[in-house]
Each structure stands twice: as structure tokens, then as C-alpha cells.
Amino acid sequence: MNEAGLIAGMFAVTFSVRFFLFGVAGKIRFPAWMDLALGFVPPAVLTAIIVPAVMMPQGEMWFSLTNPWLISAVFAVLVAMWRKDLLQTIVLGMLMFLLLRFGFGW
Amino acid sequence: MAELALPREEFLQGAKATLPLIVGAIPFGIIFGTLAEPSGLSPLAAIAMSVIVFAGSSQFIALGLLAAGAALPVIIATTFVVNLRHLLYSANLVPKVRHLPLRWRMPLAFGLTDETFAAVSNRYLRKDDLQHAHWFYLGSFLAMYSNWVLCTGVGVMLGEVFPGMVNWGLDFAMSVTFIGMVVPYLTNRPMWAAVIVAGAMAVACATLPHKLGLLVAALCGIAVGVSLHWLQQSKRPSAGQGGESYE
Numbered sequence: 409m410n411e412a413g414l415i416a417g418m419f420a421v422t423f424s425v426r427f428f429l430f431g432v433a434g435k436i437r438f439p440a441w442m443d444l445a446l447g448f449v450p451p452a453v454l455t456a457i458i459v460p461a462v463m464m465p466q467g468e469m470w471f472s473l474t475n476p477w478l479i480s481a482v483f484a485v486l487v488a489m490w491r492k493d494l495l496q497t498i499v500l501g502m503l504m505f506l507l508l509r510f511g512f513g514w
Numbered sequence: 515m516a517e518l519a520l521p522r523e524e525f526l527q528g529a530k531a532t533l534p535l536i537v538g539a540i541p542f543g544i545i546f547g548t549l550a551e552p553s554g555l556s557p558l559a560a561i562a563m564s565v566i567v568f569a570g571s572s573q574f575i576a577l578g579l580l581a582a583g584a585a586l587p588v589i590i591a592t593t594f595v596v597n598l599r600h601l602l603y604s605a606n607l608v609p610k611v612r613h614l615p616l617r618w619r620m621p622l623a624f625g626l627t628d629e630t631f632a633a634v635s636n637r638y639l640r641k642d643d644l645q646h647a648h649w650f651y652l653g654s655f656l657a658m659y660s661n662w663v664l665c666t667g668v669g670v671m672l673g674e675v676f677p678g679m680v681n682w683g684l685d686f687a688m689s690v691t692f693i694g695m696v697v698p699y700l701t702n703r704p705m706w707a708a709v710i711v712a713g714a715m716a717v718a719c720a721t722l723p724h725k726l727g728l729l730v731a732a733l734c735g736i737a738v739g740v741s742l743h744w745l746q747q748s749k750r751p752s753a754g755q756g757g758e759s760y761e
Contacts, residue, residue, distance in 0.1 A: 411559040415562055433608065448708045449732070450699065453595065456713065481686075484689075485697060
């Protein structure tokens with residue numbers, strides 16, 4: 409793998425997305441459908457990352473009560489809905505995971 | 515605040531407001547560093563990536579794709595889609611920064627991460643005194659950035675010392691951070707539908723060639739969300755915008 413090309417390419421697509429609107433300083437307005445679609449991008453993308461990561465943590469489907477990734481993720485969703493606080497979600501979710509994986513040796 | 519906040523004060527407040535989010539980013543950065551070499555990225559490239567790209571989730575995804583042997587164009591296309599959410603953030607912030615000169619807008623755009631967006635958009639909600647609020651933004655960005663680069667370096671070193679760390683499953687830190695970021699969006703039915711479809715499709719498409727599952731799943735979720743929103747609106751012309759909320 410060409411590491412310099414990888415980093416340059418990732419920089420180009422990351423910075424251009426972040427800079428595009430700041431660069432034109434609001435002289436461009438998106439059509440309404442695009443504004444609407446953009447609102448769905450963060451949760452859709454992040455969920456498409458999370459679900460396989462916790463359901464198939466070792467590459468294969470592991471839909472089971474003994475899958476610590478899955479159980480801790482469900483727990484973290486409940487904490488996030490209940491506490492509505494990002495830091496508590498991260499800390500409690502991670503503690504649950506460490507407890508299941510190393511405390512109980514799942 | 516009756517008095518005008520000084521640039522230095524704003525800068526420090528920006529860094530301070532970002533601290534809780536940095537706590538979440540610490541394991542994230544360290545784990546990125548430890549996973550780099552086993553995934554096929556050299557230690558130097560891992561640190562260079564954190565310095566130059568500065569996009570935690572994309573960097574994680576890139577490692578996963580590298581380890582799976584994906585081709586360079588696929589990794590870059592996936593990075594693009596994963597980062598499209600920053601277009602939403604910048605659309606929100608552009609009214610606050612459009613008056614600034616380009617030498618300000620460029621670094622601020624570079625520093626537009628999920629965490630800094632969360633901190634900065636809260637700052638702009640306080641409408642009292644925004645004259646130096648861009649210093650708050652800069653403080654938040656530099657706090658996130660220095661922590662991210664530092665943690666990557668720590669992770670690279672830890673990975674050398676404890677090569678077994680890869681198998682500990684600490685990449686769960688990424689999932690749990692994302693869960694904490696997604697849940698606040700779940701305020702209406704189209705958003706729930708978008709998330710459920712994206713998640714289910716991501717699992718169903720996990721074996722697609724070239725690791726294209728993430729892209730397909732995200733696009734399906736967005737399409738379903740938009741369609742449902744339109745459907746709701748056509749039934750109830752006065753329905754509110756499907757939107758995002760940040761705590």
C-alpha cells in the first residue's frame with residue numbers, strides 16, 4: 409500500500425468536505441432535499457459503522473447473549489437514552505465492556 | 515457576561531469545554547495507534563495520518579479496510595462518505611464564521627471534528643458576546659488536535675510494547691463513542707427508520723466485494739429517512755423538520 413498516497417487522498421476528501429462551505433462563505437445554498445438528506449448522514453453513517461462492529465466483532469456473525477460487544481452496545485444505547493450525556497455513555501459503556509470481557513472473561 | 519471576553523479567555527474556555535469529549539477521544543486515539551501496525555500501516559504513517567487527516571472515525575475505518583486488503587480508491591471513497599457528515603456541521607457553523615478572513619476559516623475548517631462541532635455549537639447558542647467566539651473554536655480545535663496526535667503516538671508505542679493489545683477488543687471505544695453521538699438524533703420516526711435500515715443493511719452487506727457495505731448501507735438509510743420524511747410531510751403539511759439535536 410502506498411502510504412503517502414493514502415494519507416494525501418484521505419486528507420483531500422476530508423479537508424475538502426470540511427472546508428467547502430467555509431471556503432465559499434455561505435455564498436452557496438443547498439437545495440432543500442440536500443439539506444434534508446444531510447441531516448440523516450451522521451446517524452446513518454455512524455450506525456452503519458457501529459452495528460457490524462458489535463454484531464460481527466471478529467468478522468463473523470455473533471448474535472448471542474455472550475457477545476460482550478453486543479451486550480455492552482445495547483447497554484450503552486440505554487445509558488445514552490436515559491442519561492443523555494455523551495461522556496457518561498462512553499465511560500459506562502466502556503466499563504461494561506471491560507467488565508464482561510475481562511472481569512467475566514467472556 | 516457583561517464584559518467582552520478576551521481572545522485568550524475564549525481560547526481557554528474552548529479548550530475547557532472540549533475536555534469531556536477529549537476524555538472519550540483518549541482511548542480512541544490510543545487504540546488507533548495500537549491497531550495501526552497490525553492493520554498494515556507503519557508507525558510513522560499512523561502518526562502522519564493523525565497529523566494530516568485528523569478524522570478519527572475515518573482513520574479507524576481506513577485501518578479496517580487496510581487489514582481487509584481493500585484497494586486505495588475504496589478507502590478514499592469510504593473516507594469521503596464517512597466525512598460527509600461534516601458538511602452538515604459546516605452548514606450549521608458557516609453563518610458564524612463567514613465574516614472571518616480565509617486564514618481563519620482554513621484552520622477552523624480543518625479542525626471541524628464531531629467533538630469540536632458539539633462544543634462550538636453550544637458556544638454559539640450563547641448569543642451574548644460572539645465577537646471573539648472564533649477563539650473559542652480555535653481553542654477547542656487545538657485541544658482536540660494535540661490530544662489526538664499525542665494519543666496516536668502513545669498508542670503506537672504501546673502497540674510495540676504489548677503486541678497482544680490488538681486482541682483485547684478495545685476498538686469497542688469507537689462503537690460506544692458513536693452510540694453516544696447517534697442516540698441524540700433519534701427524535702423522530704424518519705430518523706429511527708434511517709438508523710435501523712443503515713444498521714441492518716450494514717450487516718447484510720458486510721461481505722460485499724471491495725468492502726462497499728458501509729457505503730451502500732449508509733445510502734440506503736439516508737434514502738429511507740428522506741422518503742419517510744417526505745411521506746410524513748405530504749400527509750401533514752405542517753409537520754416539523756426532521757432534524758438533529760445536540761445535547
